[in-house]
Amino acid sequence: xxxxxxxxxxxxxxxxxxxxxxxxxxxxxxxxxxxxxxxxxxxxxxxxxxxxxxxxxxxxxxxxxxxxxxxxxxxxxxxxxxxxxxxxxxxxxxxxxxxxxxxxxxxxxxxxxxxxxxxxxxxxxxxxxxxxxxxxxxxxxxxxxxxxxxxxxxxxxxx
Numbered sequence: 329x330x331x332x333x334x335x336x337x338x339x340x341x342x343x344x345x346x347x348x349x350x351x352x353x354x355x356x357x358x359x360x361x362x363x364x365x366x367x368x369x370x371x372x373x374x375x376x377x378x379x380x381x382x383x384x385x386x387x388x389x390x391x392x393x394x395x396x397x398x399x400x401x402x403x404x405x406x407x408x409x410x411x412x413x414x415x416x417x418x419x420x421x422x423x424x425x426x427x428x429x430x431x432x433x434x435x436x437x438x439x440x441x442x443x444x445x446x447x448x449x450x451x452x453x454x455x456x457x458x459x460x461x462x463x464x465x466x467x468x469x470x471x472x473x474x475x476x477x478x479x480x481x482x483x484x485x486x487x
Contacts, residue, residue, distance in 0.1 A: 368482050370425075370429050370433065370480065370481070370482075371480065372422075372425055374476075374479075374480050375421075375424075375425045375428070375429075375480065376421050376425070378476050378480070379428070379476060379477060379480050380416065380421060380424055380425075381415075382473045382476070382477070383397070383398070383406055383424075384414070384415065385473070387465055390464075390465050393406070393447075393465070394406055394409075403431065403432075404427075405424070405427040405428050405431040405432060406424055406427070406428075407420045407423045407424055407427070428443065432446075433481050434481075438481040438482040438483035439478075439483040441481050441483065442455075443477055443481060444474070444477055444478055444481065444483060447464065447465035447466055447474075448464065448465075448466045448469070448474060449464040449466065449467050449468065450464075451467075452466065452467060452468040452469055453469065454466075
């Protein structure tokens with residue numbers, strides 16, 4: 329019996345195998361190390377100055393995060409900007425910090441935070457199950473904005 333598989337099907341198999349290998353590698357960290365990372369509180373100033381601006385950033389070929397997560401059809405973890413504003417007030421920033429911290433950061437397992445996996449290409453280790461409707465904002469983990477997210481949630485790789 330001969331089985332035919334399309335290139336698309338083969339690509340899906342390769343991506344799935346790579347994801348399983350990546351998960352196995354992620355699971356190899358010592359339990360104490362993961363617990364120590366999870367116990368670290370998120371830094372508000374880093375969020376305000378480095379993370380939150382990414383949500384308003386224009387990325388070629390993609391919608392801004394704010395377009396869906398502040399005013400669109402995506403999960404609403406960003407508060408709407410005041411009319412005529414191009415950035416958030418201090419009070420709105422604190423609300424965004426609280427929402428992002430509780431809705432898309434996995435404190436028990438930072439490397440598996442939605443903030444990291446949903447907008448990351450599956451070819452780079454992003455979510456294989458959930459299709460991010462805003463597209464793959466990050467083609468790889470080498471993207472400086474993705475790295476800032478990873479460092480902020482406590483999932484940055486050790487150097």
